[in-house]
Amino acid sequence: EAEVAQSPRYKITEKSQAVAFWCDPISGHATLYWYRQILGQGPELLVQFQDESVVDDSQLPKDRFSAERLKGVDSTLKIQPAELGDSAMYLCASSPPTGPEQYFGPGTRLTVT
Amino acid sequence: RKEVEQDPGPFNVPEGATVAFNCTYSNSASQSFFWYRQDCRKEPKLLMSVYSSGNEDGRFTAQLNRASQYISLLIRDSKLSDSATYLCVVNRAGGYNKLIFGAGTRLAVHP
Numbered sequence: 001e002a003e004v005a006q007s008p009r010y011k012i013t014e015k016s017q018a019v020a021f022w023c024d025p026i027s028g029h030a031t032l033y034w035y036r037q038i039l040g041q042g043p044e045l046l047v048q049f050q051d052e053s054v055v056d057d058s059q060l061p062k063d064r065f066s067a068e069r070l071k072g073v074d075s076t077l078k079i080q081p082a083e084l085g086d087s088a089m090y091l092c093a094s095s096p097p098t099g100p101e102q103y104f105g106p107g108t109r110l111t112v113t
Numbered sequence: 114r115k116e117v118e119q120d121p122g123p124f125n126v127p128e129g130a131t132v133a134f135n136c137t138y139s140n141s142a143s144q145s146f147f148w149y150r151q152d153c154r155k156e157p158k159l160l161m162s163v164y165s166s167g168n169e170d171g172r173f174t175a176q177l178n179r180a181s182q183y184i185s186l187l188i189r190d191s192k193l194s195d196s197a198t199y200l201c202v203v204n205r206a207g208g209y210n211k212l213i214f215g216a217g218t219r220l221a222v223h224p
Binding site for chain 2: 056100
């Protein structure tokens with residue numbers, strides 16, 4: 001069964017440092033999403049790509065967060081500089097052309113110290 | 114008011130029990146509805162889509178009431194392995210596909 005791949009699975013970083021997460025969606029899924037999930041809450045969308053284009057980044061803190069999907073396949077989410085409040089699970093998801101359901105990767109658990 | 118609201122629980126039930134979760138959504142133009150399951154410290158996984166006519170998958174039954182903007186999930190004959198958080202998810206109408214997640218309802222099934 002095809003899966004969304006993410007790395008790293010865990011990341012500990014000090015505040016003010018830079019951190020990057022990688023995601024490879026299910027093959028053939030043109031739409032890719034990055035979410036942030038804080039403990040006890042549902043995932044919240046940070047950025048959505050359709051192929052290589054950003055179609056929604058309204059909730060992305062653009063002063064410190066950036067995302068790219070240069071070739072319309074895998075994607076990178078970067079935080080620079082990291083803050084204590086960025087500690088969360090960062091989830092990547094992709095959806096097929098045929099329907100709105102989304103499939104999630106295992107996530108990256110970020111701890112900022 | 115949140116766009117998707119759920120009772121956070123936890124629901125503590127014995128094995129074999131029937132348990133129901135409810136969810137309300139505020140955007141009447143929402144088009145698609147889902148239940149996702151999330152185990153502790155894992156990613157959400159699609160449990161089932163929710164259709165206007167109601168749908169069933171084994172021990173799980175989902176129902177949608179568009180007039181009341183209400184979604185439900187019924188789990189019959191609960192198993193220990195059903196212990197998880199259940200996320201109610203709504204596809205926001207218009208533009209690109211965007212899912213709005215509720216905060217989840219936690220279920221704990223005990224022997």
